[in-house]
Amino acid sequence: MKLLIITNIPTPYRDPIYTILSKYDNIDLFVFYCSLSEPNRKWNYRYLDFNHKFLSKHENKFVRLNFNILKELNQLNPDVVITSGFNFTMLIAWLWSIIKFKKHIPFSDGNIHSESNLSFLHKILRMLVYRYSDAFLGSSQKTLDLYKSYKIDQKKLFKSCLSVDNKKFFPKIKVNKIFDLMFCGQFIQRKNPLFFVELAKFVNDKKPGINVLLVGEGPLKFNTLTKLNEYEISYFDAGFVQSSEIISYYHSSKLFIFPTLKEPWGLVANEALASGLPVFVSSFAGVANELIIDGYNGFIFDDFELNSWSEKILNLLNDDILYDKISNNSILSVKSYTNNSAAEGIFNSVKQFVYEDSYCS
Numbered sequence: 001m002k003l004l005i006i007t008n009i010p011t012p013y014r015d016p017i018y019t020i021l022s023k024y025d026n027i028d029l030f031v032f033y034c035s036l037s038e039p040n041r042k043w044n045y046r047y048l049d050f051n052h053k054f055l056s057k058h059e060n061k062f063v064r065l066n067f068n069i070l071k072e073l074n075q076l077n078p079d080v081v082i083t084s085g086f087n088f089t090m091l092i093a094w095l096w097s098i099i100k101f102k103k104h105i106p107f108s109d110g111n112i113h114s115e116s117n118l119s120f121l122h123k124i125l126r127m128l129v130y131r132y133s134d135a136f137l138g139s140s141q142k143t144l145d146l147y148k149s150y151k152i153d154q155k156k157l158f159k160s161c162l163s164v165d166n167k168k169f170f171p172k173i174k175v176n177k178i179f180d181l182m183f184c185g186q187f188i189q190r191k192n193p194l195f196f197v198e199l200a201k202f203v204n205d206k207k208p209g210i211n212v213l214l215v216g217e218g219p220l221k222f223n224t225l226t227k228l229n230e231y232e233i234s235y236f237d238a239g240f241v242q243s244s245e246i247i248s249y250y251h252s253s254k255l256f257i258f259p260t261l262k263e264p265w266g267l268v269a270n271e272a273l274a275s276g277l278p279v280f281v282s283s284f285a286g287v288a289n290e291l292i293i294d295g296y297n298g299f300i301f302d303d304f305e306l307n308s309w310s311e312k313i314l315n316l317l318n319d320d321i322l323y324d325k326i327s328n329n330s331i332l333s334v335k336s337y338t339n340n341s342a343a344e345g346i347f348n349s350v351k352q353f354v355y356e357d358s359y360c361s
Helices: 015-021 070-078 088-099 122-129 141-149 193-207 222-229 248-253 267-274 307-317 320-333 339-353 356-360
Strands: 002-007 028-033 053-054 079-083 103-108 134-138 157-159 181-182 213-214 234-239 253-259 279-282 296-302
Touching: 002 070, 002 088, 015 028, 015 339, 028 222, 053 279, 053 307, 053 339, 053 356, 070 296, 079 088, 079 122, 079 339, 088 103, 103 141, 122 234, 134 141, 141 157, 141 213, 181 267, 193 307, 213 267, 222 253, 234 253, 234 267, 234 296, 253 267, 253 307, 267 279, 267 320, 279 307, 307 356
Parallel strands: 002 028, 002 079, 028 053, 079 103, 103 134, 134 157, 181 213, 181 253, 213 234, 253 279, 279 296
Antiparallel strands: none
């Protein structure tokens, strides 16, 4: 069976899953990338160990229309098409699958909260695509709940979790943790870095001399550093760090702070947990109450009241026994979130379309 996945760009967290999937029996995998990179992504392009093609090798804007998609579809002639969005290229692929009587599967990591501000037109478009799709892939239970809100049959829903290589992040030796609080992400309003600064000040006022770590870049970086300097808080600015080099920063930190205003999932939480860090997260992240369990491997907050966040933070910073307990829970909690299970989720969504005698063999 020819399986085609159409996605935006190569990513360090999905490409390893495609490599695993390409080794499955009865699956002839091919991946189309709409472009080589995006303006706000700095990931290094790596060798891809599976059949793939770039529809464009230029840095692309977020509205994508690859005019060669029809030619490529007709030439490859896949049996199943998985699309990971609703840009023009993917909509053309969806229409092609209908016309050619092929199977179509939408793949999303969204949830009801992250899509709460969609326009009426966007919602109608989703309803139309979902009506003429054969199975549905989601990265979390929250995504499956989103599909259910469109009256989609539970039997058609499959989960392919967002994951990292947990073994790479596992701390093999005890490392001196020089940073009390860590922030990792784009420095944009949605990621809420300025709240992180105010929280760091609040904690530092009660426990003077804390040290914080910043990883990432973005338009709010200057404001963030200005405030930290104003508050005389000790910090290290690592800038943008490639995924292959970020592990040491997690290992040198005690707590991971994730105060996002809106996040479909939040893969940095997987990385932090696999590194043994308790995660402090807002309830607006997809990982909240699914991967992050309040009081078990971190803490979840419904608002941004500084006193409640700082109280939990100080409890862990001042209690080594409690810290070690939650740190161990963090590592345990991501054991089922693996690249293999993510690949299996994709396979489960398509195996129903494989000829039964071929699959059983």
